[in-house]
Amino acid sequence: MKKLLTGGAFLLLSTVLLATHRPAAAVQAAQGQGQSIDARVATLETDLAAMRAKLDETHAQLEQTLAYLEKQSKAAERLVAALDEAEQQGFAVGENWKSRQTLLAGMRAYCGDQQNGVPKAPAATKTVPAKPAPAQQRQAKK
Numbered sequence: 001m002k003k004l005l006t007g008g009a010f011l012l013l014s015t016v017l018l019a020t021h022r023p024a025a026a027v028q029a030a031q032g033q034g035q036s037i038d039a040r041v042a043t044l045e046t047d048l049a050a051m052r053a054k055l056d057e058t059h060a061q062l063e064q065t066l067a068y069l070e071k072q073s074k075a076a077e078r079l080v081a082a083l084d085e086a087e088q089q090g091f092a093v094g095e096n097w098k099s100r101q102t103l104l105a106g107m108r109a110y111c112g113d114q115q116n117g118v119p120k121a122p123a124a125t126k127t128v129p130a131k132p133a134p135a136q137q138r139q140a141k142k
Contacts, residue, residue, distance in 0.1 A: 066121050073118045076111035083107055 083104055092100040 063121060066119060069118050073115045076114035080108060080111045083111075 087104055092104060
């Protein structure tokens, strides 16, 4: 009976030790996973910040391009007005008048192409502030 009692006590004690050891290992694994998630979140936040900076740079370049194209369109309008005035003053009259009419028509077509299809800036969109990352939320709660 003593052997049975000793064997049972050993079995019970080893079961208890194993049971307490497993949750500690699970907690360590969860902490390791939590750290890897925090590291991943930090990496993603860095990537997001870089993408936002690149987006801001691209947006500024787009605005400059649109401003340039708008200036070109206005210049084409002024050139068409100058062509009309030159024609009224007799530019296409006289010797070899057909070539000057061809020149005026070609320049008007060119100016028309410059004025058509000028892109407009998209309507200003409301930017939503980014939510803090889960890692930042956890740190704030602590």
